[in-house]
Amino acid sequence: MKFRTRTFYTEKQKSEMWDRWQRGESLSSISRRFDRASSSIFPHLAVTGGIRPPERTRSGRVLSLAEREEISRGLAASRSLRSIARDLSRSSSTISREVRRNGGRKAYRAALSDQHAWDCARRPKACKLSFNEALCCLIARKLRLKWSPKQIEGWLMRRPHRVPLPNRAVALLKELPRISGTSSLLYPSVRSLKKPISENKLEAQRMVNQINGQRSDLETRDILADAVGWQSL
Incomplete structure (x- = not known):
């Protein structure tokens, strides 16, 4: 039996999958477009329940690629971290952590550091309802009373609650x-x-x-x- 090699879809291909899915095309139709089996398309759509995830955006508080380029040029010129931070209007500790976690002064590269930060931001985060049984029961009770998710969210924001400690x-x-x-x-x-x-x-x-x-x-x-x-x- 001949097996196909595993396909890693690019972000552009994943976007096309979602475009076709939102237009109402079937899994078979989408899989024919990529010359793959429908079983290879299904996991990408099912992971978010068939709902297209929001487009990822970079927070304005984190370092940008342009700022990382300035850091790289400053290190190449043997400038101190404090002077680099002063030019970027950033805290010196922010620049120090950025350089330390990406190889130090000699190995720091702006493009690799920026990609590493972007990839680390996608680390899986546990859902609060998965480990807070009391909160889960509370939300389920409100849903049985025909409350909308927006109403429950507003009510929880105004209601004082206790957070269990480790x-x-x-x-x-x-x-x-x-x-x-x-x-x-x-x-x-x-x-x-x-x-x-x-x-x-x-x-x-x-x-x-x-x-x-x-x-x-x-x-x-x-x-x-x-x-x-x-x-x-």
């Missing part, structure tokens, strides 16, 4: 009294107990722990910040 965040919150004692701060400064420790000190201690292969209570800061948005530990 188990590790709950365990750390229970251990906070042991870590901080009677202080109102988890990590007070050495010079003043009324002020939190500096970011540089936290980062330096975290690097020392990584080198020594140790785990410390400093990791609680990142976990709690991700879980509850606690910024002033």
Whole structure:
């Protein structure tokens, strides 16, 4: 038996699939256009329930290709990250993260970095209803009462609700009294107990722990910040 090689459809071909599907053509008709079996067309249409997904757009907050080109030229000219950030009206930490996650100063390439950012933005994200049974039941109850999805959305936006915390965040919150004692701060400064420790000190201690292969209570800061948005530990 002869098997066909797997076909990877381009964005233009996928767009044509959706155009033909919205015009009412059958799967067999669409598959004949691409000289493929209808079974290879069906997964692309079924993944969104037969509804055409919205066209992807780039957020105005992220770095553009032109900005990445400026970063690449600045690195080639041995400019500092701060001066590059100043020219682009961006934070120096934004430029630092961009360069670090894409190979560093010597290996940074604007086009590859831009494509990598575009591909990473498509990572699958879990639906809130898939892990929040209470919210799912609440929405189902409103649908049984003939509420429209728009009405439910507006009602949820105005209604105060509780968001469950991860188990590790709950365990750390229970251990906070042991870590901080009677202080109102988890990590007070050495010079003043009324002020939190500096970011540089936290980062330096975290690097020392990584080198020594140790785990410390400093990791609680990142976990709690991700879980509850606690910024002033």
